[in-house]
Amino acid sequence: MDAETVSKAFVEHYYTTFDANRGSLGSLYQETSMLTFEGQQIQGSQNIVAKLNSLPFQQCKHTITTVDCQPSGPAGGMLVFVSGSLQLAGEQHALKFSQMFHLMPAQNTFYVLNDIFRLNYA
Amino acid sequence: MDAETVSKAFVEHYYTTFDANRGSLGSLYQETSMLTFEGQQIQGSQNIVAKLNSLPFQQCKHTITTVDCQPSGPAGGMLVFVSGSLQLAGEQHALKFSQMFHLMPAQNTFYVLNDIFRLNYA
Structure with missing residues (x-):
């Protein structure tokens, strides 16, 4: 799979899992993983x-609006940059957000080494 | 300098230079550098x-609203995630944007290996 296919599959998996049961996202991270929320x-x-x-x-x-990806260097990592909106139950307006992930290869799959999330207050 | 100090100094330098003379930003990039605009x-x-x-x-x-940074792995790189707004001359409203940089160490300084820019249409 090329980088774009991996990125889009990751993004689809991440947000679908988040919306269904975000407590189960732990398997995507390791002990060195960082989140800035x-x-x-x-x-x-x-x-x-x-x-x-x-x-x-x-x-x-x-709801995902854009997904951009780039290889992050010789270690085989991948940067994934997402923009979209987040609808909370009971709220009238969706919130716009941007989020980036740094995926690193590990045993035929990828884990999230870096994750930075920001709401873009309109 | 710690990662946060480096990130903030980079961000200040990058956008000040962009607004003054963006043609001179080339020295921050190398031949392997990527921009997704x-x-x-x-x-x-x-x-x-x-x-x-x-x-x-x-x-x-x-105008910068937020700057987040994280180390990107053992190679000494740094991820910098920026949100802010961009005022174009003659336009009434500023545009909101998000941008991420992956800075890599090189000869006592850093260069930009990865750069992803997106406008956040409100």
């Missing part, structure tokens, strides 16, 4: 899942 | 500068 820095799979589970909403639906 | 992929310092010079506006002013 609206400026808050979190490290490690367990802490990242705890943060996602603590978000003050239950149901949500991500 | 609104979905268009460009590689190499010269091609990247040609793209920036070809943008259909002369004067502009970037």
